[in-house]
Amino acid sequence: MSDFGLKKLEKTIKSLRFPAANPLTLNFLEKTRDMPNIVKSCEDSPEFGFLKIRNLLLNNPLDRIKYLNVMENMTDKFGWNDLWSQIITVPQIFGTAYGVYKQFQTLKPNISIKSINDNSKQDLHHNSDNLWEKLLLYAKNRWGIYRIGFTRVPRELIIKGRHILFPYALVLIEEMKKDRIDTAPRAKAGFETIRVYNHLGKAVLDIAKWLRKHGIRCQPNHPLGGLVSYVPLAAKAGLGWQGMNGLLITPEFGQRQRIAPIYIEHPVFAYTDSTEHSWIEKYCRICKLCQKYCPPDAIQETKSVYKTNVETIGKLSRCLDPIKCHPQFNKMQGCSICVKVCPFSRGNEIFEKIKKQILEK
Ligand code: SF4
Numbered sequence: 628m629s630d631f632g633l634k635k636l637e638k639t640i641k642s643l644r645f646p647a648a649n650p651l652t653l654n655f656l657e658k659t660r661d662m663p664n665i666v667k668s669c670e671d672s673p674e675f676g677f678l679k680i681r682n683l684l685l686n687n688p689l690d691r692i693k694y695l696n697v698m699e700n701m702t703d704k705f706g707w708n709d710l711w712s713q714i715i716t717v718p719q720i721f722g723t724a725y726g727v728y729k730q731f732q733t734l735k736p737n738i739s740i741k742s743i744n745d746n747s748k749q750d751l752h753h754n755s756d757n758l759w760e761k762l763l764l765y766a767k768n769r770w771g772i773y774r775i776g777f778t779r780v781p782r783e784l785i786i787k788g789r790h791i792l793f794p795y796a797l798v799l800i801e802e803m804k805k806d807r808i809d810t811a812p813r814a815k816a817g818f819e820t821i822r823v824y825n826h827l828g829k830a831v832l833d834i835a836k837w838l839r840k841h842g843i844r845c846q847p848n849h850p851l852g853g854l855v856s857y858v859p860l861a862a863k864a865g866l867g868w869q870g871m872n873g874l875l876i877t878p879e880f881g882q883r884q885r886i887a888p889i890y891i892e893h894p895v896f897a898y899t900d901s902t903e904h905s906w907i908e909k910y911c912r913i914c915k916l917c918q919k920y921c922p923p924d925a926i927q928e929t930k931s932v933y934k935t936n937v938e939t940i941g942k943l944s945r946c947l948d949p950i951k952c953h954p955q956f957n958k959m960q961g962c963s964i965c966v967k968v969c970p971f972s973r974g975n976e977i978f979e980k981i982k983k984q985i986l987e988k
């Protein structure tokens with residue numbers, strides 16, 4: 628490995644240090660460790676993405692070489708045309724960072740744990756159908772969020788070493804605009820990714836406040852840096868199914884969306900769990916477009932199953948080689964080529980058409 632290559636690698640490992648040991652998350656874990664009813668991860672839980680990449684890079688020389696090879700051959704299309712998109716992304720990055728910070732702020736003992744507990748005399752099961760309708764309306768009118776599910780969080784989906792305060796989850800989905808994602812891997816697509824992280828982050832913080840006003844104790848989780856593996860959680864909540872590249876496919880937006888949950892204390896709403904979208908797996912086996920167009924060839928043909936018997940969804944599989952995807956994803960502010968080429972990302976009409984074809988076979 629050349630000196631230049633080693634320097635680049637060292638820089639990458641350093642840049643992964645902050646998210647790998649996010650002090651905000653650690654602070655949250657510290658403060659909430661002894662709270663009653665917390666739900667902890669288990670042995671089979673997935674690892675936190677950045678931490679996994681960092682460990683692989685630190686401990687495996689072959690992975691280091693692979694990572695550097697991808698870096699050297701990356702799709703690099705940034706030019707003057709992208710400058711404006713990069714400039715307008717800056718406030719979105721600050722907004723996103725603030726949202727990540729703010730979600731843990733709600734857990735300061737004198738603010739949130741107290742305010743959460745102040746609602747303890749609530750009648751949680753009172754009129755929940757009516758509340759569900761009100762919630763859907765509020766999320767749609769205030770935040771433009773059209774899809775919400777409700778489910779129980781299995782321990783296997785909580786990121787290894789982390790925990791959540793409450794065992795049930797509202798799962799919210801927000802669309803990324805098609806015309807912007809269609810420019811991937813240009814900066815405009817990266818801007819859209821960050822814009823939705825920022826907007827959805829604000830939305831879950833606000834909707835959590837709304838729920839507390841209605842007597843529901845809850846903990847919002849920002850779409851960036853989750854405590855739970857979001858894709859299988861959203862699939863379990865009946866919002867879609869995992870595609871070949873590991874991302875969620877929904878009927879409305881295909882892969883053009885981001886996910887964020889709000890954990891709540893009691894099963895106040897009816898579960899939306901469903902496997903009705905599991906046929907997507909069958910279509911992925913025929914399509915494979917994301918795999919074909921992924922520049923560093925990061926999408927695995929054969930998935931390794933690391934957990935079976937997960938409530939509702941069955942198995943959990945590994946879909947990506949993170950050592951190949953990460954350099955491209957990082958450099959291109961989100962890459963998103965696989966999202967763009969996925970036929971489902973064209974919208975609901977194509978989803979229904981493919982569904983009909985697959986189910987009639
Ligand atoms: S984001 Fe998708 S297309 Fe881009 S490198 Fe990762 S898997 Fe490949």
Ligand code: SF4
Pocket residue numbers: 870871872910911912914915916917918968969970971
């Ligand atoms: S591009 Fe094709 S194979 Fe990849 S996730 Fe979408 S439907 Fe599945």
